[in-house]
Amino acid sequence: MPGGILYGFQRTGKTYAIKYVHDMIPNEFGENFPVFIFECAYHKTNVSDNTFYQELLTDLNHAFYKQGRAPDKLKRLREYLSEQIDNSGHWQAVLIFDDAHRLYAYQYEWLMDIYNYLDKIQIKPTFLFVGQPELGFLRNSFQGTNKNQIIGRFMVCEQYFHGLTNPDDISTCLKVYDGTEFSGDSYTRDFYKNAWDQGWRIEQYSQLIWDSFSKLRVKFSMSEDFEIPMQFFCSVIENLFKKYSDPETTEPIINEKMIIKLIKDSRYIEAEFNLNSNFEN
Numbered sequence: 001m002p003g004g005i006l007y008g009f010q011r012t013g014k015t016y017a018i019k020y021v022h023d024m025i026p027n028e029f030g031e032n033f034p035v036f037i038f039e040c041a042y043h044k045t046n047v048s049d050n051t052f053y054q055e056l057l058t059d060l061n062h063a064f065y066k067q068g069r070a071p072d073k074l075k076r077l078r079e080y081l082s083e084q085i086d087n088s089g090h091w092q093a094v095l096i097f098d099d100a101h102r103l104y105a106y107q108y109e110w111l112m113d114i115y116n117y118l119d120k121i122q123i124k125p126t127f128l129f130v131g132q133p134e135l136g137f138l139r140n141s142f143q144g145t146n147k148n149q150i151i152g153r154f155m156v157c158e159q160y161f162h163g164l165t166n167p168d169d170i171s172t173c174l175k176v177y178d179g180t181e182f183s184g185d186s187y188t189r190d191f192y193k194n195a196w197d198q199g200w201r202i203e204q205y206s207q208l209i210w211d212s213f214s215k216l217r218v219k220f221s222m223s224e225d226f227e228i229p230m231q232f233f234c235s236v237i238e239n240l241f242k243k244y245s246d247p248e249t250t251e252p253i254i255n256e257k258m259i260i261k262l263i264k265d266s267r268y269i270e271a272e273f274n275l276n277s278n279f280e281n
Contacts, residue, residue, distance in 0.1 A: 002115070003127035004157030007101070007135040011271065012163040013230035014130050018096055025094060034085045034093040036060065040102040040131075049110055053077055074110075078117045085123050092124045101131035105138065108150045115153050127154050130161075163227035164210075170233070171206035177237060178203055191245035198250045202237070205254055209236065212259040213268075220269055228268075235266035 008014060018037060026033045038059045041047075053073035057065035062080055065073075085093045097103070111127065118125045129135060139155045142148075164170050177187040178201045189196035213228055239262050246252060263269075 001126060001156055002124075002152070003129070003154035004159065005100070005129045005131075005135045005139060005155050006159045006161050007131050007133050008161030009163070009227075009229065010132060011229035011231040012161055012227070014161055015098055016230070017161070018098055018130060021096070029092070030090065032088045033090055034088045036081070036084075036093065036095045038095065038097045040097055040099045042099075042102045043104075046104065047107070049074070052107055052110060074113065078114060081114070082118065082121055082123065085118075091122065092126070093118070094126045094128060096128045096130065098130050099132075100129035101134040101138070103129075105141070105147075105150075108154060112149065112153060129154060136160075163229045164233055165227045167206045167210040170209050170228075171203055173233065174201075174203040174206055174237070187241070191241040191247060192249070192252055193247040194250045195252050200250070200252065205259075208254070208256060209233075209259055212256050212263060215256075216260060216263055216269060217272075220273075222269075222272060226272075229271075232263070232266045232268040232271065235268075236262045239265065 006014070022035050022037060025035050036059075038056055041055050043051075048070070050070040050073065053070055053076075054065055056077055057073060057080070060077075060080060062076065064076060067073075068076070081093070085091075115125055115127060136158065139151065139158060142150050142155065164173065178196075179186050185193070186196065188202045192200065192202075213226075214224065217224065217226060236259065240254070240258070243262075244252075244254070244258060
């Protein structure tokens with residue numbers, strides 16, 4: 001597949017997902033499989049091709065990212081990518097663009113030059129664009145203006161990246177806290193040692209945590225159809241461990257009042273109001 005877009009609201013964990021994918025792809029497709037990650041910069045006004053290619057070279061830690069004009073930088077960029085891919089022993093590569101909603105439509109035209117070059121020398125690249133929901137809107141715009149050459153290369157696959165949408169999602173995450181090694185123990189055991197040794201697990205509070213988020217949203221007249229961004233979920237769990245843990249007890253006390261306070265302390269409510277306001281505007 002030549003390319004795809006993955007989008008979701010902020011703080012859902014997209015950037016960390018990119019890091020995870022970067023580490024896992026070689027396990028799936030072989031050692032030294034080439035994966036390149038680019039951070040799309042924000043520009044208030046139109047950006048030149050010279051600046052754009054320089055930013056890409058900078059993300060690649062290229063020693064000569066500043067030298068020359070736009071054609072020189074494009075040539076340098078193409079040659080660097082082809083050399084790195086050739087040295088990897090693979091004929092494929094993945095190029096990931098984080099915060100891709102920041103790109104202007106014409107920047108995709110410039111990226112087509114890179115795609116076409118790699119394809120011409122028999123390298124099969126996959127371009128993945130990760131960002132906020134504006135990416136989906138941009139794809140619709142390309143469809144409306146018959147820019148099928150961009151969709152066909154970069155937006156064949158479209159995937160929504162969501163946060164935690166139900167108690168089962170929370171349970172999946174809490175299992176990781178219960179099982180991940182940390183200082184020789186799982187995260188949970190490190191903070192609740194005696195309880196963990198007796199079979200107690202944080203996963204059993206999945207429904208309580210979900211219900212606590214839900215009750216707060218009802219209290220503040222927010223939509224009951226929601227997803228929890230990973231940033232705020234992790235904040236709640238990490239501060240639960242740090243502030244309320246007791247490695248000596250075998251019967252930890254965790255209740256709704258405690259969870260709701262932690263949710264408020266994470267600034268989740270303020271963030272949701274701000275997110276919804278910006279999205280509606």
